[in-house]
Amino acid sequence: MFRNGMPRYEILSGDAMATLDGGWRRLVSEIGVEFGNERALELFRQAGQKVEDDVVRFDPDFLLEQVAKAPRSFDIQARNPANTVHIGDDAMAFGAVYGPPFVREGEVRRDASMADFENFTKLSQSFSVLDSAGGIICEPENTPLDSRHLDMTFALQTLTDKIYMGNVVSGVNAADTIAMTEILFGGRETIEKTPATISLINCNSPLRWDERMLESQIAYSEANQAVVITPFILMGAMSPVTIPAALTQQIAEALTGIALSQLIRPGCPVVFGSFLSNIDMQSGSPCFGTPESAVGLLCTGQIARHFGLPVRSGGGMTSSQTTDAQAGYESLMTLMPTFLAGINWVMHSAGWLEGGLVAGYEKFVVDCQLLEMLQQEFTPLEIDEASLAFDAHDEVRHGGHFLGAAHTMERFRTCFYRPFLNSSDNYDRWMRNGAKDTSARAGDVARKKLDEYEPPPLDDAIRQELSEYVTRRRRELGD
């Protein structure tokens, strides 16, 4: 997997960090955080925190004590051990878009189906730059709501041999995910030893954790499965309009959620999550790839490191409706800071369009291209005497060219990263090849990848057991 050996780009001074530190401490102790779950409230009460109705007011140092129990980094095992992922340190893992109800393929925008879900899962398997298909890569709107999580989990388990995310719609769904994971990995003990799922727990920002998310969080943390505790902030709507206010709120929400996991099972794997952008204050629309979101992202990486926690943020996010120039630059406007900040778990890495409402086939391919370029860019240069190629200069001298130099001939196949999507064809050649823009070429790549897809091998008995579990549970859920 990718390790980011380049320096972190940190923009918060010591004074700024101290001001933010004062800010979250005041928020958690004076305003407090609401938890819509009795067990959570009881755990905090027992731990000596002030609980009134659903609101918990915290001793900030108690939160830090809990947070200190969390591991700085951990592994998520994949059924193919080569695809096991490290979360934390200088590792960066990439998962596809999560949550869109719609898909876009060329000029067509339509409801997502289970066939789309399977296609995107196959694409995630095919692109080596991705570590995971994620979880709800799109909402398969043609499957029954109550049992959909079974179909999605089955697809993620069988069509890929990479890590996958757990369903969080309810505690029941979480339990199903865990049960199916036990089947795939050979029992509870092995997945408690090394977590095999990572799940997204979103805050109902500002400062409220909802019942169903908490049920899922509790189920996963009890099973030692990783949870990504994520303040969900579109500044102007779910937080004040200033970035520092959003950052302090984000810390307050993340640390309180993480503290809960550590009370449930000390030492269980957690990630400091961030979903941070802003709305357009005229229209109320969410905006992505904004300067404010990029600045927030850079700060978030630094803040999570300050607390000794792995961090989730970033991705290839855009408001654009199609895979056009805006989609390209807004996505990179988030992905570049994602690398600069050394984000460990990058959701929404591929396929995101239209503010997350749409999973795009062409966009998926574009984002994989961007990830490859950035992984190359964030691989440290080796600078030593040999790299200076003095002999090549001695051979070519003044005003010549290096195309045929011995140094070039030895290295020309691998010396530069070669993109699979970008065109540097001259105009005549590009015209002869159909004058296809990037989106059209990306569509071609997606179709070819799907044609060439081969499922990773899976033991028949395990597949059978998973299939039987899905059938039985679907019946029990009345679908």
Added chain:
Amino acid sequence: MFRNGMPRYEILSGDAMATLDGGWRRLVSEIGVEFGNERALELFRQAGQKVEDDVVRFDPDFLLEQVAKAPRSFDIQARNPANTVHIGDDAMAFGAVYGPPFVREGEVRRDASMADFENFTKLSQSFSVLDSAGGIICEPENTPLDSRHLDMTFALQTLTDKIYMGNVVSGVNAADTIAMTEILFGGRETIEKTPATISLINCNSPLRWDERMLESQIAYSEANQAVVITPFILMGAMSPVTIPAALTQQIAEALTGIALSQLIRPGCPVVFGSFLSNIDMQSGSPCFGTPESAVGLLCTGQIARHFGLPVRSGGGMTSSQTTDAQAGYESLMTLMPTFLAGINWVMHSAGWLEGGLVAGYEKFVVDCQLLEMLQQEFTPLEIDEASLAFDAHDEVRHGGHFLGAAHTMERFRTCFYRPFLNSSDNYDRWMRNGAKDTSARAGDVARKKLDEYEPPPLDDAIRQELSEYVTRRRRELGD
């Protein structure tokens, strides 16, 4: 003008810098650099450097002594003093694309004309994010070659009141530019006191400075006009295929060119230039927005600061044929490192398409959008107690929204940067508005800006004098 108050992203260790330092010293002393101009050779000979035929072998410390005479920063005056530009320190100045023989407007790609040149000059005047139209914003192919520089300079002087670049096709053209600049600014003395042009002197890399460029450089440096001494390197063709080798070559070329300017007129303004990307080793095509070019750019900023020189690099560069996703992300793949590296003079900031062969109307607008977003992003956050908006949290509390909060109402007009091109419209609204992609919207913006363009005021007598100069010189040049 824009000041980049964010930290520099530096990726070269002390050891790496020392290795590069050894590299350029060996290049200039053992291989040497070729100068196709007798006066240059004579100046170096007089200064005690080893000259054999056209090749000068340098004492590296002599070069550093010359470089130390150059100013760390300087101003370029504009005829509207509000548009005077600072080159160096944390200032970043942006000029439009330079050199394309073709233009693209929508689906049409055609030879550039003088009308296009004027249009792009007007657009450069209209977008406040640009500090300059640059110089050869496109090659007006419908004007006579020998006198074209007069028409271009006249357009730059009259259609904008921003700084402009000098023509460098020959010493004659440079002299014409200087003469016209004397007319516009009221005499030689005022432009010698504060330079009023900045000109691009390209190396015929590797390690050769050509006659006509040197004639121009000498003319400009004698007149105390700024020159941007620029190694022109597509790695694999004009340099070895390794980035460190390209960097040492770049240092050798830049420092020797700069030393020449300092011998001509000690203390004259110079810029450490860089044009650094790579070719596709299969096709030989130049590639832009590559990981290698981004890494080279980050290193270049750090290297120029190491020598105490202002630095030119970066821009919105792409190989893409149209203003599509690739154009968006490749341009940002160069522009983002441009800001991270704190580049002082950013050529090719707007309009570049197809590897620099095409100036694109839509692309011009897209790039101005990117520059605005990046300027916002690279403006330091203010983090103080007030920015934490505790009162807003106290008002909204848990699970509410901040849309109507007092803190929001006070700030909603200015709290977030508002893009002029990006769409965050919901799907229905976007469809109702014609389902225009970014390129189509950018074309609308360009046409509107041209419709609304108003020329900046200019004294009639000066305009008359410039016009007469052009007419007389055109006649003398036989056109």
